[in-house]
Amino acid sequence: MNAIEINNLVKIYKTGTRAVKGVNLTVAKGDFFALLGANGAGKTTIISILIGLVNKTSGSVKIFNYDIDRQFDQAKRIMGVVPQEFNFHMFEKVQDIVATQAGFYGIDRVTALTNSEEVLKKVGLWEKRSSIARTLSGGLKRRLMIARALVHKPEILILDEPTAGVDVQLRFGMWDYLRELNAGGVTILLTTHYLEEVQQMCRHAAILKEGEIVRLDSVKNLNKLIQQETYVITVRNMQPLDGIQSYAPVVIDEHTLEVNLNRDEQLNDLLIKLIQNGFAVTDVHPKEHRLERLFLSLL
Ligand SMILES: Nc1ncnc2c1ncn2[C@@H]1O[C@H](COP(=O)(O)OP(=O)(O)OP(=O)(O)O)[C@@H](O)[C@H]1O
Numbered sequence: 001m002n003a004i005e006i007n008n009l010v011k012i013y014k015t016g017t018r019a020v021k022g023v024n025l026t027v028a029k030g031d032f033f034a035l036l037g038a039n040g041a042g043k044t045t046i047i048s049i050l051i052g053l054v055n056k057t058s059g060s061v062k063i064f065n066y067d068i069d070r071q072f073d074q075a076k077r078i079m080g081v082v083p084q085e086f087n088f089h090m091f092e093k094v095q096d097i098v099a100t101q102a103g104f105y106g107i108d109r110v111t112a113l114t115n116s117e118e119v120l121k122k123v124g125l126w127e128k129r130s131s132i133a134r135t136l137s138g139g140l141k142r143r144l145m146i147a148r149a150l151v152h153k154p155e156i157l158i159l160d161e162p163t164a165g166v167d168v169q170l171r172f173g174m175w176d177y178l179r180e181l182n183a184g185g186v187t188i189l190l191t192t193h194y195l196e197e198v199q200q201m202c203r204h205a206a207i208l209k210e211g212e213i214v215r216l217d218s219v220k221n222l223n224k225l226i227q228q229e230t231y232v233i234t235v236r237n238m239q240p241l242d243g244i245q246s247y248a249p250v251v252i253d254e255h256t257l258e259v260n261l262n263r264d265e266q267l268n269d270l271l272i273k274l275i276q277n278g279f280a281v282t283d284v285h286p287k288e289h290r291l292e293r294l295f296l297s298l299l
């Protein structure tokens, strides 16, 4: 079963901004999925539609097979949401914030208290249960947001920039914690600007640009992309490629060849190989963009 199925999703705001332009996206149950993109790419808009904060213009969205147009209440019950901005009551106590949230899902007070204890312990906030939320540091506030999102034991956790404004140490802690949750069976969808975050945590990622998905792949494949550099080799005489297959050569024309070099391979070794195989090399230069730059330019 899929945790999320988005078909032809379009959002045009009243201002005329076309924030989402026909997005198709499937997130499998159990996946750890990132929506990656620059400011204004449409990440928050997509998430806001999923959680019912923004009405879509057209298209369909299913959460664990519940259509949000017809079965939103069921869909809502299995989603935990951590929005981009802090939106809890700053003058309430930590545990009250979490337990009250459970009430919104019809969970009785006793269970709400048990559940809130469980999630506060999980995120390392149990010691702070009686603190006024406002007094927490930014990173701890973010953890409170996560605890609150988990109190009704959702199947899927949706986080909009969970580590924005979180310092490096807390960010690593957060990564560990989210990984652990995912290992426990919770599907996770998050948005982020940080490539590193995706590489550290996620299994799949979609790169959004101006409301469209420009790339959707496993993080493993995306990693492969950015660990190679493409060189353009100009030769006087094209030769058989047998001896240089490991560089994944592509013949562009009779004098031009493109090869991929992994980061740990030396350009010099490649040149020696080319000469040994009879190529008369007249020029070598990196392809206009490094793949990494190319990748980032997709943002
Ligand atoms: N309520 C709104 N009314 C009008 N336009 C909006 C509204 N919310 C967002 N937009 C516009 O929609 C586009 C997508 O915005 P969105 O917030 O979804 O991007 P984002 O990828 O989350 O960006 P960021 O990384 O800055 O959070 C932007 O052009 C934005 O200005």
Ligand SMILES: [Mg+2]
Binding pocket: 043, 044, 045, 084, 160
């Ligand atoms: Mg956003």
